Amino acid sequence: MKKISFIVLLAATALLLMSAGAFAATKVTAIKAFLNGDIKFVKDGEDWRPKDDRGQEVLPISYNGTIYLPLRVIASAFNFPVAWEGSTQTVKLGEGSTVTNLYSKQVKAEFWSEKSYDIVDKKQLVFEGKQYNGAYAFAAENVGLGWYEGSPNLQLDFGKKYETLHLAMIGQSAMKVRVLNENKQQLAEEISLEEGKVTEIDIDLQGSQQAFVSAYDAANQAEKPLLYVLKDSYVTSDPLPTSR
Template sequence: MKKKWAAAAISAALFLCTGAGAYAGANLQEIKAYLNSGIKIKVDGKPVKLQDAQGNPVIPITYNNTTYLPVRAVSDALKIAVDWDGSTSTVLLGEKVDGVSIDTGEQLSIHTTLDPTFTTYNGKNYKAAITYQGNDSIVLYPKKKYQKLYLQIAAIDKDVDIEFKDSDTFRTLKETTTIKANSGLNTIEVDIGGIDTIWAGVTAKEGGTFFIPLTTSYYK
């Protein structure tokens, strides 16, 4: 239902709320349009309020009997990733073609390490990893740019449980997954469309050790 709603909205000619620099150029045409605060929006039957990236309300525009909706606000309401490629003046909706490593320089956990002694697993050095003997809380920052998270994790000696929540609302994104000891690297797929920050709770049973390579875990 959400995908069909998004397609209909896009076909109605949406516009992206970007910086002023993105609009410079010869493609601009001045028009006379109207802010139409009388239009209400529902997603799957539930009323929603359209907001910009700062949380400010945005109002649909009516021009020549056609209603134009802000694509970023609509994408957030539908939990669909949206981005802007300034080099090609292109709005990017949904999954990106290539994955992006979660190793973006952010401090994801206090147990993040670059030490080859701890970033090496089964003879391969992953350069950056989160590894710990015990429980840990991990914070990831997709910043509403992606649809999927593919997180790799290994349980070294004991079973490990991991769960994912929206850090802002604490809504469950994926129920607890149990990683069996000595089962190698497991890849967990999580739907993260429209999510800004993710909390992942790792519980290593009986003092076990887990290993999460950051360079091969990615967003898409």
């Protein structure tokens, strides 16, 4: 399975992941291909339809007797790290890429909460009409306690130092979230989450190997709601862009 998917990844790279700048290069050749909606897919014995990051179905391309799919669609389906470096027109595959998502085996998670889950059941992970493939979830504290040293949190160890953490999160209630490094230094301002809405944000890790994600329930419900840290979140060696 890995060998097959890797071949598809390489083939799809050449056709479907080039930037506008790449098409201006001298080694690019125009082709005539067709979107083929009649093709069916089976993944691990079950019917499967390729979808993009927004949950929209992606039609495969038929060209010269070969079927092609976008690289990121395949990478997401098989939890395979992939990164695009536009400055050098390079696709980076595997753990050596500058981008590592939370599906990676090198990322270790530890919970400090009375309720915590590593969720793999996809039926629980459809948010705003999009299917996600995995998440870490833990119970937030009640607002009355505010922040304290033992606040419920998720500790992430990325295996090595990174510069930027891209977090995708959703809460069962309106929440306040903090992100700290291994020295318990706060890395960004408090993040406000709306109930049931996926929020994505970039955090400057400042060369950290670990991060703590802590949360409390801004609505102060009696039943402590869950915060989902989606495994589509990732870390990268690239620094956070400087605002001008």
